[in-house]
Amino acid sequence: MTVVGAGTMGSQIALQTALSGRYDVTLVDTVPGQLQRARAQNKKLLDRSVEKQRVTSEQAGQAIERIEDSDDLARAVASADLVIEAVIENFDAKKSVFEDLGKHARRDAVLASNSSTIVVSRLADFTGRPERCCNMHFFHPVTVMQLCEVVRGPKTGDETVETAMEFVRSIGRTPVLLKKEIWGFIVNRVLFAASEEAMRLLDGGYAGAEDIDIAVQKGLNWPMGPFHLLDFSGLDVFYGAMQDRHSLGEGPEAPAVLRRLVEGGRLGRKTGKGFFDYD
Ligand SMILES: NC(=O)c1ccc[n+]([C@@H]2O[C@H](COP(=O)([O-])OP(=O)(O)OC[C@H]3O[C@@H](n4cnc5c(N)ncnc54)[C@H](O)[C@@H]3O)[C@@H](O)[C@H]2O)c1
Structure with a gap:
């Protein structure tokens, strides 16, 4: 092969x-x-x-x-x-x-x-x-x-x-x-839906990033919460994929909080800062 x-x-x-x-x-x-x-x-x-x-x-x-x-x-x-x-x-x-x-x-x-x-x-x-x-x-x-x-x-x-x-x-x-192709396949569609909801809760002031992550980790048994996962994968990567999805008419624009962080150079672990700060 x-x-x-x-x-x-x-x-x-x-x-x-x-x-x-x-x-x-x-x-x-x-x-x-x-x-x-x-x-x-x-x-x-x-x-x-x-x-x-x-x-x-x-x-x-x-x-x-x-x-x-x-x-x-x-x-x-x-x-x-x-x-x-x-x-x-x-x-x-x-x-x-x-x-x-x-x-x-x-x-x-x-x-x-x-x-x-x-x-x-x-x-x-x-x-x-x-x-x-x-x-x-x-x-x-x-x-x-x-x-x-x-x-x-x-x-x-x-x-x-x-x-x-x-x-x-x-x-x-x-x-x-x-069985039928669709943008984002299975995993990214489910992940994006969960991440967008987490960002909506954060943006609306309902809970802090740390508490949302703990809730998802302990309540759904994910190995890490959505914000730690976003920081790990790179916020620019997520932002680019969400904007790409939007340009193809497959979903809404990336959430404002994500755009603000990316424009501010907070790209996650690779820049030392994202939703959280890293040493
Ligand atoms: N990185 C991830 O986490 C990830 C996960 C799943 C799927 N993908 C997908 O996998 C693909 C590759 O992603 P990546 O992260 O490995 O990218 P990458 O930038 O690390 O690697 C791409 C490679 O392709 C080579 N290349 C470019 N044009 C070429 C050509 N015409 N012929 C031969 N080689 C060529 C480049 O030199 C580079 O080495 C993308 O389609 C991406 O969507 C990436």
Whole structure:
């Protein structure tokens, strides 16, 4: 199988696949130095897993060996039976990759996008075989997070869905099927709804961020409350996704409190300040 895009997600999807011991993986990136950075990052992740005795050093070594790097998409996809695209979240970049996949991938290969917001129906026709295309939405960090949302577009074939679901199982992850594509898929729709409600309560002065988080953590058994989760993920990422959803007519504008924080440079943990302050 082949992964296109060796950033945060692509490198980890390749690593999780290699760790299953069942596939040889080719990882493609066109930005100079990125494949080396991905390899170094994956080695670091594996070292930690060995330390924590989640994998043996032999398994770690074999996993790294199974990932071949390539800057030549045409060659890297020529014999793959599954290609997962994980390039930057930009429509034109993904469109160009899907056009190339249509030209160079095997006719029977499954062609999947890991996009969080671009549904496969916007990309599938560029391949000339939309029945072989779907979304496969993994979560960060892939080596820890169990879930992959497999999303069926209007033209996705049954066999494509079955292959994608079976692949996810085969690399030790749990697939769920979204039978009809919809912006945000399942997890982000539920998360956004809960986060927006939490921000409405905060903005209306009904409760403080700390108490809302404690209520959700202790009352719903979430591992962390919505505000800590927003700070952890990056407020700019959430804000961008909510504005994107609005521009596509799929939901309201991002809440005012979120806009104020982002405009004030409070982006969450990465800037040391978000809904909460961090050392
Ligand atoms: N980061 C997350 O938490 C997360 C979670 C789930 C899904 N996603 C989705 O995964 C995708 C990738 O996100 P990311 O966070 O890994 O991004 P990233 O910016 O870390 O990585 C993107 C990579 O794609 C490479 N790239 C760009 N154009 C390319 C091309 N034409 N051919 C080959 N490589 C190319 C870049 O060099 C970069 O290494 C996005 O669609 C995003 O929505 C991200």
